Amino acid sequence: MTDEEVRQIAVDMGKIFNDGDDEVAKRLVHPDFIDYEAPEGSPRGPEAYANTARWMRSVWEGARWEIVDSFAKGDKATLRVIFTGRQVTDFMGVPATGKSVRVQHIHIYRVTDGQVHEHWAVRDDLELFRQLGAWDKPLMGAPKPAPTA
Structure with a gap:
């Protein structure tokens, strides 16, 4: 398979998540x-x-995985995506907050003979939990709170 064919299969995998395409x-x-x-x-x-x-x-609710960058070499394709959605039920122990999030993911797929055999991902879960209010990491450049006595 060409690099472009491998990349396109990885891109098409997004239809499973974005569109619910079984x-x-x-x-x-x-x-x-x-x-x-x-x-x-x-x-x-x-x-x-x-x-x-x-x-x-x-x-x-409204979950989307927007591909902002993609490339392939050999049997592997990498996608950089921005995930957005509004939390409406429990997620990894965090009760529904109703908050919207926007976080980056990196997904790597191994493709052979036109099918995906393996998937790895790196998600910015700390940023996700910060946006949900489940972790209090300050934003870059935000003023630090004054110490309390």
Whole structure:
């Protein structure tokens, strides 16, 4: 496969999350697909990946993963995305806040024979939790609070 074909398959994987397109999952996700972002021992394959997408869309109203950069070399493609959504149910122990978030992710896919076999991700979860009010990391350049006596 060409680098561009590998990149396009990775880009098309976004339809599973953004559009809830289970047919894309059935077509592009290999039956032995491993999602290294999921907890160890999680189910594998297209249905498991589609289930993760359904869950994320149920937690985040208006969830979108906007691709802002992408490239591929050999059998791997990398996407830099901006995730946005409004939290409407519990997420990783944080009760629904109703707050909207905007955070960056990096996703790497290994593609062979037209299907995705592996996925890795780096998400800025600290920033996500800061925006939800679950962590009090100050913004860059924001004044530091005065010490209390």
